[in-house]
Amino acid sequence: MNALKDSPKVGTMTLDGMAVEFTEGETIYDVAQRQKKQIPTLCYDPRLEAFGACRLCVVEVEGIRNPVASCTTQAQPDMVVRTRTEALEKHRKTLLELVTSENRQLSVDPLSGFASQELSNLVVQYDAATGRFQGKQSGTSNKDDQNPFILRDYDNCISCYRCVRVCAEQEGDYAINVKNRGFHTQIIAEFDNDLRDSSCTFCGQCVQTCPTGALGDKKALRAEAKPGEITKTRTICPYCGVGCSVDILTKNEEIVGVQPAMDGPANEGALCIKGQFAFDFVQHEERLKKPMIRREDGELHECEWDEALDFAAAGFRRVRDTHGRQSIYGVASGRAPHEAAYTMQKFIRASFGTNYIDNCSRS
Ligand code: SF4
Ligand code: SF4
Numbered sequence: 001m002n003a004l005k006d007s008p009k010v011g012t013m014t015l016d017g018m019a020v021e022f023t024e025g026e027t028i029y030d031v032a033q034r035q036k037k038q039i040p041t042l043c044y045d046p047r048l049e050a051f052g053a054c055r056l057c058v059v060e061v062e063g064i065r066n067p068v069a070s071c072t073t074q075a076q077p078d079m080v081v082r083t084r085t086e087a088l089e090k091h092r093k094t095l096l097e098l099v100t101s102e103n104r105q106l107s108v109d110p111l112s113g114f115a116s117q118e119l120s121n122l123v124v125q126y127d128a129a130t131g132r133f134q135g136k137q138s139g140t141s142n143k144d145d146q147n148p149f150i151l152r153d154y155d156n157c158i159s160c161y162r163c164v165r166v167c168a169e170q171e172g173d174y175a176i177n178v179k180n181r182g183f184h185t186q187i188i189a190e191f192d193n194d195l196r197d198s199s200c201t202f203c204g205q206c207v208q209t210c211p212t213g214a215l216g217d218k219k220a221l222r223a224e225a226k227p228g229e230i231t232k233t234r235t236i237c238p239y240c241g242v243g244c245s246v247d248i249l250t251k252n253e254e255i256v257g258v259q260p261a262m263d264g265p266a267n268e269g270a271l272c273i274k275g276q277f278a279f280d281f282v283q284h285e286e287r288l289k290k291p292m293i294r295r296e297d298g299e300l301h302e303c304e305w306d307e308a309l310d311f312a313a314a315g316f317r318r319v320r321d322t323h324g325r326q327s328i329y330g331v332a333s334g335r336a337p338h339e340a341a342y343t344m345q346k347f348i349r350a351s352f353g354t355n356y357i358d359n360c361s362r363s
C-alpha cells in the first residue's frame with residue numbers, strides 16, 4: 001500500500017480573511033467549526049450525513065452569486081469565504097422568521113430533549129419576529145400516540161428530518177419517515193400507526209436530536225412542573241459493559257431523566273431503551289436495600305450480609321458435592337466493573353476448578 005497516495009490531500013482557503021488549511025472531503029462548515037466560527041444551524045447534527053434543508057448555515061463565497069449552505073459545500077483550494085456579514089445575518093434572521101411562523105410553541109422545557117432548545121435559542125439570539133410570516137401551517141400533532149416514552153407534537157415540527165435521519169443512519173431502524181410534501185409534510189411511524197406498532201426500539205435518539213421539542217421525553221417531562229433547577233451529572237450507564245456516557249438530570253436530588261452524552265466516546269449520543277428510559281429503579285420504593293434469604297416458610301426474609309454470604313456458600317458446596325464441580329457455571333454481570341469481573345472468574349476457576357465462566361455482555 002502506498003501510504004503517501006492514501007493520505008488526504010491538504011488545501012488552503014481564506015476564511016474571514018485568514019488563510020486556513022483543510023483536508024480533502026471537508027465542508028466549509030467543518031473547517032469553520034475547527035476555527036471556532038459561530039455559524040447557526042438547525043438541520044445539522046454532526047453524526048449525520050449533511051442534509052442542507054434549513055439553509056441557516058449559509059456563507060458567502062467569492063465568485064458565487066448567492067450564499068451557499070456551508071454544511072453541504074465542500075472546501076476548495078483558494079476559496080474565499082465569509083461566515084458573518086450584515087447581509088448573511090439578515091438572511092439568517094429572515095429564514096428563522098419563516099421557520100418560526102409555523103412553529104406554534106417556542107417555549108420548550110429543556111427536559112424535552114438534549115437539542116430541544118436550539119430553535120428557541122436562535123430566535124432569541126437573532127431577535128427574530130415570530131409573527132412576521134404567519135399563515136398556513138404544516139404538521140399535525142400526534143400527541144395521542146399511546147407509547148409511554150416519546151411525545152410526538154408535530155405542531156412544533158420544522159421538517160428538519162433529523163429524527164428520520166438519526167433513526168435510519170445511527171439506529172439503522174427506519175421506524176419513522178416523511179409523508180407528503182409542502183404544507184402536508186408529516187413525520188409518521190410505519191403505516192402511520194403508533195410508534196408501538198412500528199419497529200421503533202425506543203432508543204430515544206430522535207427525541208434527543210429534535211431541535212424544537214416537537215419530539216419530547218415523556219418521562220422527563222413528568223417533572224416539568226416540579227420546582228428546582230435541572231442539574232446534569234455526567235456518568236456511565238450502569239446497564240451493560242459498553243460504557244455509554246450519560247448525563248443524569250436531577251431536580252432537588254431526584255432523578256427525573258437521562259440524556260445521552262453527545263461526546264461520549266463509546267456511544268456518541270446513542271443509548272438503548274434501558275439506558276434512556278429505565279431509571280425508575282434507582283428511587284423505587286420497593287428497591288432492595290438488604291440481602292434476603294428464602295427460609296423454610298417459603299418466604300423471603302431480610303438478613304445481614306454475613307448470613308447471606310454463608311448461606312450462598314453452603315448452597316454452592318451442596319451443589320458441588322452432590323453433582324460435581326462441572327455443575328456450576330458462572331455468568332458475570334455486564335454491570336460489574338473490571339475488578340469484580342476478574343474476581344468472579346477467579347472465584348469460579350479457583351473455587352470449583354472449572355472454566356465454566358462467561359459474561360452477559362458477550363451475547
Ligand atoms: S420532529 Fe423534530 S427532528 Fe423531526 S423533523 Fe420535526 S423538528 Fe425535525
Ligand atoms: S426512538 Fe429510536 S428507533 Fe424509535 S423512532 Fe426514535 S430513533 Fe427510531
Ligand code: FES
Pocket residue numbers: 040041042043044051052053054055056057058069070071072
Ligand atoms: S445546517 Fe446547513 S442547511 Fe441546515
